């Protein structure tokens with residue numbers, strides 16, 4: 001019996017993929033840098049379904065690694081133990097194995113032990129000092145307390161023991177294997193910001209954006225059984241995906257086109273400005289022309305003085321949205337969990353109240369029934 005190729009690569013044994021395409025989705029002058037990536041899966045045997053995410057193992061920025069080595073007085077060639085117990089150089093360990101963009105109380109406690117001028121870290125490492133610790137760590141990375149306390153001297157092994165293991169990040173898959181058999185696509189917003197006078201960047205989003213050309217990108221498929229296209233191809237899909245939340249819906253639309261699904265598709269998309277942040281505009285307009293995307297409702301929050309968000313568009317279109325639900329349509333949300341998904345959920349209740357002529361309690365029961373029957377599906381982060 002031959003081995004199952006899909007079982008070959010996993011989180012424990014990621015596939016060393018090559019990046020084929022790294023294209024900007026945002027225009028000149030945009031406040032954000034959101035990109036479209038195409039990753040080659042040829043010969044990997046990796047199989048994914050639309051709705052799944054791709055796990056990516058990043059490496060840290062070498063400039064930051066060298067800065068940390070310099071502050072600590074290491075050449076980089078010193079040997080240390082990695083989180084799996086292997087012996088590697090400290091340069092390699094800080095590049096691939098450990099988190100250097102956040103710090104926790106273990107490092108602060110060690111610095112306080114080695115440098116009396118860092119004694120103010122000690123209360124932060126106690127349960128009572130939690131609020132103080134949180135205030136200190138916000139916007140700071142491993143380099144900050146090291147620069148502030150150069151008298152704290154570590155052995156290479158002591159230092160890495162104060163760090164946590166670098167973890168992979170998940171990205172919603174933005175392609176269907178029915179349309180792109182040997183590729184996986186992603187939509188990623190590069191995280192860049194400035195705090196305490198230093199430029200900072202998210203590890204994985206900038207690894208993909210800036211440091212992944214001609215190097216292996218270790219990936220694995222993260223299954224999301226709860227976030228699939230409707231099982232019945234004649235079912236309508238209402239998809240709410242502002243910002244990078246659009247990613248899985250690019251996959252849904254590719255899939256529904258490839259399978260000839262007859263159910264209608266309605267996308268609510270929002271971002272900052274129509275001129276610079278209308279992600280996948282050409283693809284979406286082409287799908288509208290072809291009759292794959294039946295409705296596209298956009299909300300550009302910064303095109304006018306007042307914020308306009310996807311939930312405002314939902315309320316404007318309450319009658320039709322409710323009609324699609326009454327016809328058995330599925331309702332999907334992807335993107336920001338902290339505010340957007342909650343506000344869209346509130347708007348869904350309001351749509352049911354307004355267009356369905358229901359009381360708040362009846363609307364809540366209606367939405368609850370959507371959830372129970374798995375017609376209300378979320379993938380938020």
Ligand SMILES: Cc1cc2nc3c(=O)[nH]c(=O)nc-3n(C[C@H](O)[C@H](O)[C@H](O)COP(=O)(O)OP(=O)(O)OC[C@H]3O[C@@H](n4cnc5c(N)ncnc54)[C@H](O)[C@@H]3O)c2cc1C
Pocket residue numbers: 053101139169170171172173187188189190191192193194195201202203204205206244245247379380381
């Ligand atoms: C299921 C799932 C699907 C996802 N899909 C996508 C997707 O399709 N596209 C996408 O782009 N992302 C997606 N994400 C998010 C993604 O996994 C990463 O979290 C994101 O790319 C940031 O990772 P990073 O390594 O670049 O940043 P990290 O190194 O993890 O840094 C992020 C951290 O930086 C800090 N930070 C960020 N901005 C600021 C600021 N302005 N001020 C102070 N601190 C700040 C915060 O502490 C934040 O947690 C998804 C997440 C999940 C769980």
Ligand SMILES: NC(=O)c1ccc[n+]([C@@H]2O[C@H](COP(=O)([O-])OP(=O)(O)OC[C@H]3O[C@@H](n4cnc5c(N)ncnc54)[C@H](OP(=O)(O)O)[C@@H]3O)[C@@H](O)[C@H]2O)c1
Pocket residue numbers: 032034189190191192242243244245270271272299300301302307309310311335336337338339340341343344381
């Ligand atoms: N949980 C998280 O940490 C998290 C989640 C998602 C994104 N992000 C980060 O945010 C950056 C950009 O993310 P993104 O491109 O996906 O887009 P986004 O920041 O989520 O923004 C997309 C659109 O949603 C709007 N928006 C803001 N609040 C909203 C709300 N309550 N309801 C509905 N819409 C709302 C934004 O408007 P305005 O900005 O004009 O208000 C913008 O027009 C990235 O750096 C990403 O990593 C972080």
